[in-house]
Amino acid sequence: MGAQLFIGEGQFIDLPVRFEYRRDAPFAVLLEFPDSDEAVGTWEFSRDLLWEGLHKPAGLGDVRIWPPCHCHGRRQLRIMLMGRDGTALLDVPVKPLRGWLRSRSFALVPRGTESELIDWDAELSRLAGDR
Template sequence: MPGRHPFTGHGPAAAGDCATPVLNAQLNIGDGRFIDLPVRFVYRARAPFSVVMEFPGSDPAVGTWEFARDLLWKGLHRPAGMGDVRFAPPCRCHGRRLLRITLRGDDGTASIDVPVEPVHSWLRERSFALVPRGGEAELIDWDAELGRLAGGR
């Protein structure tokens, strides 16, 4: 689910926020050609189920993508995802050593190859340290969410 979630990356992150350093990813432009694409993953404890993937320095029209943190974790280990966001882990048999993220939107499909180790380490050492896997629901004010969904705000 694409959406705009700015994260300036200047100064310390807000309490409960963490981000990877800017990673050098590769955007597949077809015919076995790639161009460099900076990416950063951001986690916010106030939105405990999701991770935002940003493209620092890119045209604002590129936007950001938000998807389940658990989906990213699964995608590091096995193919995961349906619909707009899909992950394919490194595959030795095909000579691919990077995490492939496929994003599908109204304007087309993009395949982005991201280094695995920094994402894996960041999830384990930073994101899961803020909110352990399985502990996300404890941070949600379910009464407020139900009220918002029912139109009560």
């Protein structure tokens, strides 16, 4: 999917991004930058955060999301990624992202059913150090 990276003073550069969702991590989505160097990395954050950000400002930590703001002429979803080396602002088109969430993510694991895919005993053992 094509996104735009904010580089300052109303200037953007086109940047391809890829969202990925897997059943073995049902609460998370991955945001990847396929044409970037490895230093950019892959971001993992809540699928619910992404969905919520389509409708209202969401996020308190390293990933924050704002819905389109038609009063300011912004029709894309804005994602802010804050890392050790800096902050990036991405504008992502809403229609393909919403379509991806519905057809790929929610079709695979409907909202509210994520916890059914977690082996809670194994997770608790791992957290307790019983590996």
